[in-house]
Amino acid sequence: MKILLNNQTLSKTLAPFNDIGFVPTMGGIHKGHISLINRSIKSNKKTIVSIFVNPKQFNNLKDFKSYPSCIKKDLIILKRIKKLDYVYIPKFKDIYQNNKKSNIKIEKKYKILCAKFRKGHFEGVLDVMNRLTKLIKPKNIFMGKKDFQQLFLIKNFIEKRFHTNVIGCKTIRNRNKLALSSRNFLLTKKELKDVEKISKTFLNLKNKIKNTNNINRFLQKSKRDLEKFFNIKIEYLENRNIKNLTISNKYKGSKVFLSYYYKNIRLIDNF
Ligand code: AMP
Numbered sequence: 001m002k003i004l005l006n007n008q009t010l011s012k013t014l015a016p017f018n019d020i021g022f023v024p025t026m027g028g029i030h031k032g033h034i035s036l037i038n039r040s041i042k043s044n045k046k047t048i049v050s051i052f053v054n055p056k057q058f059n060n061l062k063d064f065k066s067y068p069s070c071i072k073k074d075l076i077i078l079k080r081i082k083k084l085d086y087v088y089i090p091k092f093k094d095i096y097q098n099n100k101k102s103n104i105k106i107e108k109k110y111k112i113l114c115a116k117f118r119k120g121h122f123e124g125v126l127d128v129m130n131r132l133t134k135l136i137k138p139k140n141i142f143m144g145k146k147d148f149q150q151l152f153l154i155k156n157f158i159e160k161r162f163h164t165n166v167i168g169c170k171t172i173r174n175r176n177k178l179a180l181s182s183r184n185f186l187l188t189k190k191e192l193k194d195v196e197k198i199s200k201t202f203l204n205l206k207n208k209i210k211n212t213n214n215i216n217r218f219l220q221k222s223k224r225d226l227e228k229f230f231n232i233k234i235e236y237l238e239n240r241n242i243k244n245l246t247i248s249n250k251y252k253g254s255k256v257f258l259s260y261y262y263k264n265i266r267l268i269d270n271f
Pocket of ligand 1: 024025026027031032033035036142143144145146147169170171172173179180181182
């Protein structure tokens, strides 16, 4: 595994290859990231992982500063993946140097879910993905369905502009079914147990909504119940069509999306 620390080495190293699989991350590497990397290794001749905590996608400075990324630890984990070729760890200037301000906008119809609660977040995400894709020129980008709205917006954006496929990969969960997330590293053992209970209750909604007529009305009531029972603040609990993200009361072809604050930590999930 070769570590690439700037754009010059990146371009030089990748120049001979046209079958590159790319896994963008913000570090805090866990088994969710590793599953994306393994997917890429299976489908591409070369695989590159990036670690870049993109300040432009944080709408909250405190959240940015406390983001749990530790390069040293991450590299130890990544080195164990025998067939991983490259790790790209750019500096801010590598990504944003001699580049005009971005004018990327999210369509109004998509200012829902996380876009509604994290102003400017996806504009920052699309901007950095645009820049990373220009630099790396991957054939495939592998992203998690855990961040479904992110995957949806990036797929729409990137596949229109580049000869690159954006491939959604399944959510990896721990043995208690909690979706893995770098933000879980911010939790104590006891807090992790609490969050696992919330996650279990959330996933149990799946059976409950199967035969419900008005799913979203049911979810609104569940939202209030969950907030009260677990003493959490839920931003959204909504059933939406997976093709266009509009509100849906059908079980088929939809997903239930959840975002909540446990103490100060924002967690998301979907099924
Ligand atoms: P992040 O480092 O949180 O920006 O995530 C980098 C990539 O890993 C994104 O495509 C995420 O959707 C994906 N990812 C994060 N958590 C998981 C998970 N539990 N299972 C699968 N993919 C994940």
